[in-house]
Amino acid sequence: MAKTEGNQLAKSSPFKAWAINHLRTFIASLGNMTRHPASSFMTIAVIAIALALPTGMFVMLNNASNVSIGWDNSAQISVFLKARVTEKQAKKLMGKLRLYDDINQVSMIHKKQALKEFRKISGFGDAIESLGDNPLPHVLTIQPVVDANRPDKIRHLIKQLNQQKQVELAQLDLQWVKRLFAMLEIAQRTIWVIASLLGIAVLLVVGNTIRLDIQNRRQEIEVTKLIGGTNAFIRRPFLYTGLWYGIGGGLFAWFLTILSISLLDNSVEHLANLYNSGFQLQGLSFSEGFNLIGFSCFLGLSGSWIAVGRHLSEIEPS
Amino acid sequence: MIRFDNVCKRYPGGHEALNNVSFHLPRGKMAYLTGHSGAGKSTLLKLIALIERPSRGNLVLDGINLSNVGNSKVPYIRRNIGIVFQNHHLLYDRPVFDNVALPLIIAGFQHREIGKRVRAALDQVGLLNKEKSAPITLSGGEQQRVGIARAIVHKPGLLLADEPTGNLDPELSREIMQLFARFNDVGVTVLIASHDLDLIRQMGSPVVSLNKGLLSHNDLEVTSHG
Numbered sequence: 001m002a003k004t005e006g007n008q009l010a011k012s013s014p015f016k017a018w019a020i021n022h023l024r025t026f027i028a029s030l031g032n033m034t035r036h037p038a039s040s041f042m043t044i045a046v047i048a049i050a051l052a053l054p055t056g057m058f059v060m061l062n063n064a065s066n067v068s069i070g071w072d073n074s075a076q077i078s079v080f081l082k083a084r085v086t087e088k089q090a091k092k093l094m095g096k097l098r099l100y101d102d103i104n105q106v107s108m109i110h111k112k113q114a115l116k117e118f119r120k121i122s123g124f125g126d127a128i129e130s131l132g133d134n135p136l137p138h139v140l141t142i143q144p145v146v147d148a149n150r151p152d153k154i155r156h157l158i159k160q161l162n163q164q165k166q167v168e169l170a171q172l173d174l175q176w177v178k179r180l181f182a183m184l185e186i187a188q189r190t191i192w193v194i195a196s197l198l199g200i201a202v203l204l205v206v207g208n209t210i211r212l213d214i215q216n217r218r219q220e221i222e223v224t225k226l227i228g229g230t231n232a233f234i235r236r237p238f239l240y241t242g243l244w245y246g247i248g249g250g251l252f253a254w255f256l257t258i259l260s261i262s263l264l265d266n267s268v269e270h271l272a273n274l275y276n277s278g279f280q281l282q283g284l285s286f287s288e289g290f291n292l293i294g295f296s297c298f299l300g301l302s303g304s305w306i307a308v309g310r311h312l313s314e315i316e317p318s
Numbered sequence: 319m320i321r322f323d324n325v326c327k328r329y330p331g332g333h334e335a336l337n338n339v340s341f342h343l344p345r346g347k348m349a350y351l352t353g354h355s356g357a358g359k360s361t362l363l364k365l366i367a368l369i370e371r372p373s374r375g376n377l378v379l380d381g382i383n384l385s386n387v388g389n390s391k392v393p394y395i396r397r398n399i400g401i402v403f404q405n406h407h408l409l410y411d412r413p414v415f416d417n418v419a420l421p422l423i424i425a426g427f428q429h430r431e432i433g434k435r436v437r438a439a440l441d442q443v444g445l446l447n448k449e450k451s452a453p454i455t456l457s458g459g460e461q462q463r464v465g466i467a468r469a470i471v472h473k474p475g476l477l478l479a480d481e482p483t484g485n486l487d488p489e490l491s492r493e494i495m496q497l498f499a500r501f502n503d504v505g506v507t508v509l510i511a512s513h514d515l516d517l518i519r520q521m522g523s524p525v526v527s528l529n530k531g532l533l534s535h536n537d538l539e540v541t542s543h544g
Contacts, residue, residue: 014426017425017426020426020428021423021426024423219409220409220411223407223409223420224420224424225393225396226367226396226401226407227401227420227424227468228393228394228395228396228397228424229393229424230390230394231390231393233424316369317369
């Protein structure tokens with residue numbers, strides 16, 4: 001056709017046209033959302049709250065792990081010697097234990113020193129005085145070589161220690177750390193489950209919003225199809241709207257997380273001070289924040305993709 | 319340009335809308351399609367615009383057999399057709415300019431070029447001063463002319479109109495028909511479905527008539543094979 005040749009000249013190259021179209025839609029879909037600020041904001045707020053909840057839990061969990069991270073290495077075996085073991089015998093045993101491969105360090109808490117400390121800390125000074133005899137034994141504290149992959153090694157060491165004739169009881173102080181880690185792991189899994197459920201909720205919220213959007217713009221879709229809009233062209237504004245919901249929801253969720261942490265910060269610092277700890281609440285790092293936004297974008301885009309796939313093909317001009 | 323070759327269209331449920339219709343509208347020609355409502359005029363236009371597909375027979379548009387066109391090709395074929403609807407099909411959430419610009423945006427024209435072409439199209443239909451108006455504030459005749467501007471803004475080779483004067487008084491109707499004739503003068507192939515026989519007689523272009531799905535009158539040549 002003679003006329004189409006003239007058209008080709010004024011038209012941009014296919015790639016440029018495609019890029020222009022994308023940019024145009026990207027901005028236009030944002031403009032469309034700002035035309036209904038209240039409903040757009042509510043959708044974004046729902047997404048943000050759904051994402052901020054697991055994110056906040058994740059942050060708290062991270063902090064809990066941070067607190068306990070030093071404890072793993074401070075695994076310590078306390079060896080309570082029998083009451084009749086003298087200081088000399090205890091020192092001899094200490095020398096012997098130092099030769100063990102599995103032992104990093106051995107130190108001794110003399111029973112006099114232990115009594116002094118106990119008296120000071122417990123406040124039972126007078127009561128202890130009245131006992132006359134020191135009821136406490138010498139104690140050896142052992143820093144074992146910690147191999148996270150070989151917990152049985154430590155167990156074996158404890159067994160060996162318990163077989164020494166001077167030893168009343170050797171026990172690992174790590175047990176409660178292990179329990180804590182186990183609890184943290186349960187907490188982590190719980191958070192993943194909650195995050196997955198809320199992620200699905202975000203998907204559905206975006207999908208439903210886009211579905212309504214498609215219904216409201218039914219006539220526009222029909223007309224666009226009639227004058228030669230491809231399915232990709234018609235799909236595009238809805239996908240970008242979903243993406244914008246994702247970006248908005250992610251940013252807002254990040255903001256909510258920061259806000260919540262700053263609300264908790266003072267109380268945590270107070271608590272840490274009571275424990276003479278310099279512990280400070282860690283918020284989301286930048287990379288974690290961007291991950292949050294990225295995940296949110298992914299959910300927004302997927303949600304709109306599902307809605308578009310289901311509902312756009314139903315609309316054909318007639 | 320348009321060649322119907324024993325085309326039948328049967329809708330699900332058995333209603334036969336077109337029965338063995340054959341005619342040929344050459345490039346650059348203008349013709350009217352008449353018939354009572356329900357005679358199959360709209361169906362015929364829908365077949366050309368690929369809104370419906372023929373049940374039987376061949377329909378060739380600009381050398382392309384529409385029976386064999388895949389769904390993904392449909393938009394690109396429609397881009398060479400301008401369609402004017404009886405009820406305008408304007409988008410009321412945006413001004414006249416944006417309505418007319420839609421085909422150019424779809425085709426990926428540059429911003430500057432869009433402004434130029436939209437104003438040229440609005441000028442042709444005499445609405446240059448209305449580009450910022452909301453369509454709802456315009457009269458029926460003006461809305462129809464916005465629809466026409468949108469149909470011709472991308473300079474399609476073929477212009478289809480389905481009862482374009484259906485809701486207009488005789489004076490406006492004649493103006494609209496004269497507008498179509500002017501596009502035909504510059505080489506656009508035009509096919510207008512209308513039941514306004516008095517007006518059509520005044521315009522003096524060839525007429526194709528349908529009656530209950532059958533071709534009852536044809537001023538154009540009948541399709542010859544080969």
